[in-house]
Amino acid sequence: MSTDKGQVERATGEGTDLWRLITAPTIWAVHFLVCYVGAAIYCEKAGRASALLPVTWFVAATTAVALLGLGLVFLSLWRVRGFSVVGGDLNYLGNTPEERHRFLSHVSMMLCVLSAIGVVFVAMPAFMLGTCR
Amino acid sequence: MTNRPAKVRRRPSGPARPSLVALPILLMIVAGCDGPQSALSGAGREATDVSRLFWVMLVGGAAVWIVVMGTAIFAVLQPPRGARVGNAFIIGGGVVFPVVVLAALLAYGLSMLPDWAQSGTRLKVHVTGEQWWWRVAYELPDGTLVRDANEIHLPAGEPVEFVLTADEVIHSFWIPAIGGKMDMIPGRTNRLVLTAEKPGTYRGVCAEYCGTSHALMAFSAIVHERDAFDAWLAGQAKPAVVADSVGARRGRDQFIAAGCGGCHMMRGVVELGDVGPDLTHVGSRRTLGSGILPNDRETLEAWVRNPDHLKPDVAMPGYAMLPDADIAAIATFLEGAK
Ligand SMILES: [Cu+2]
Numbered sequence: 001m002s003t004d005k006g007q008v009e010r011a012t013g014e015g016t017d018l019w020r021l022i023t024a025p026t027i028w029a030v031h032f033l034v035c036y037v038g039a040a041i042y043c044e045k046a047g048r049a050s051a052l053l054p055v056t057w058f059v060a061a062t063t064a065v066a067l068l069g070l071g072l073v074f075l076s077l078w079r080v081r082g083f084s085v086v087g088g089d090l091n092y093l094g095n096t097p098e099e100r101h102r103f104l105s106h107v108s109m110m111l112c113v114l115s116a117i118g119v120v121f122v123a124m125p126a127f128m129l130g131t132c133r
Numbered sequence: 134m135t136n137r138p139a140k141v142r143r144r145p146s147g148p149a150r151p152s153l154v155a156l157p158i159l160l161m162i163v164a165g166c167d168g169p170q171s172a173l174s175g176a177g178r179e180a181t182d183v184s185r186l187f188w189v190m191l192v193g194g195a196a197v198w199i200v201v202m203g204t205a206i207f208a209v210l211q212p213p214r215g216a217r218v219g220n221a222f223i224i225g226g227g228v229v230f231p232v233v234v235l236a237a238l239l240a241y242g243l244s245m246l247p248d249w250a251q252s253g254t255r256l257k258v259h260v261t262g263e264q265w266w267w268r269v270a271y272e273l274p275d276g277t278l279v280r281d282a283n284e285i286h287l288p289a290g291e292p293v294e295f296v297l298t299a300d301e302v303i304h305s306f307w308i309p310a311i312g313g314k315m316d317m318i319p320g321r322t323n324r325l326v327l328t329a330e331k332p333g334t335y336r337g338v339c340a341e342y343c344g345t346s347h348a349l350m351a352f353s354a355i356v357h358e359r360d361a362f363d364a365w366l367a368g369q370a371k372p373a374v375v376a377d378s379v380g381a382r383r384g385r386d387q388f389i390a391a392g393c394g395g396c397h398m399m400r401g402v403v404e405l406g407d408v409g410p411d412l413t414h415v416g417s418r419r420t421l422g423s424g425i426l427p428n429d430r431e432t433l434e435a436w437v438r439n440p441d442h443l444k445p446d447v448a449m450p451g452y453a454m455l456p457d458a459d460i461a462a463i464a465t466f467l468e469g470a471k
Contacts, residue, residue, distance in 0.1 A: 121236070128246075
């Protein structure tokens with residue numbers, strides 16, 4: 001047995017969590033691509049002098065979806081956080097599935113925050129620029 | 134006897150106080166921030182914007198650095214106060230503060246992006262990057278082009294639109310004191326609007342590696358008052374002047390005979406080739422070899438004899454085989470072509 005009784009009691013989940021780790025940055029990356037490719041296609045078709053307003057709305061909608069997705073991932077990880085670093089019972093040396101799970105969950109949660117900041121920064125130009133130029 | 138050193142005396146090695154050395158070095162570096170090629174000297178509206186942006190970014194970056202480092206050092210020095218206080222510091226100093234400052238800087242930078250509307254009335258200057266020189270043409274309101282090379286003249290206080298492209302490889306057009314830079318890309322036209330403010334002579338450079346003599350590809354940017362600019366442009370539109378002397382006329386004949394016209398346009402004298410810089414008014418240029426050499430007799434002769442020596446891999450053959458007298462005559466002729 002690699003986990004003792006205490007470990008089982010404070011178990012928060014299992015699995016490698018690698019998918020959850022890359023979900024947030026993936027949302028960020030997809031948001032980036034959708035915004036920039038969308039704006040590029042629109043501006044190419046509409047001409048350099050045309051107004052950016054449709055792009056602004058498009059980016060706003062994409063951003064809302066991205067932030068919603070990040071929020072959901074964040075919430076699912078927040079529950080784990082309740083037990084993790086601030087729980088006071090984190091076994092820093094414990095090379096156990098439970099400790100790995102908590103650590104990766106915490107990292108994923110911070111990546112959520114980082115990705116949300118990234119998404120907002122990516123979206124900002126669409127709200128500040130007036131035309132395709 | 135032993136050849137071991139008897140006594141190792143500690144010599145005071147190097148200057149005692151680093152600050153005493155740092156000061157002159159710092160002064161030297163700071164002194165380099167002024168002059169004809171400085172982005173901080175603010176001789177153009179766009180350069181002033183860029184230098185303001187630079188200072189704002191510097192202050193913002195310094196604030197982030199100080200707060201983050203300050204929080205970290207504070208955390209190390211303080212006795213532990215529990216997770217709640219710790220988290221507040223990490224999130225406040227390490228996340229919220231930098232994010233807010235960076236967002237403000239991003240917004241400020243974005244707000245400075247120019248919105249270049251097309252304008253029919255603006256002076257247009259077409260500049261094409263060549264290896265390794267600049268093909269220049271001033272577009273008059275009626276659409277005619279006045280051709281020149283290796284020098285840019287601008288009227289002070291007016292927005293001027295640069296229409297930028299390149300011949301074979303990517304170059305970049307930059308007059309740090311006035312504004313820029315903008316890439317010049319083969320098959321593409323990039324636009325850059327600059328407003329020179331203070332009359333004077335500034336230095337522009339190619340800011341994108343473009344081959345062997347990239348570092349030897351510069352130009353002078355001369356900002357005139359409007360009247361002086363108009364006079365200059367009118368002069369530039371005229372065909373080449375052949376000075377009224379035996380030497381200059383002989384030089385003109387030699388210039389034609391040697392085949393220089395196969396590459397160089399010399400309006401009114403030979404109008405054949407267009408591979409090299411327009412030489413119609415080469416005598417009035419401040420520099421030779423695109424901004425790298427003084428435009429004097431000695432350099433002219435040296436250039437015609439062996440340009441590769443002055444500019445490695447240059448696309449102009451040397452004429453060292455011509456008799457000295459012919460080269461001297463060509464130099465007389467080119468010097469007179471004001
Ligand atoms: Cu270059």
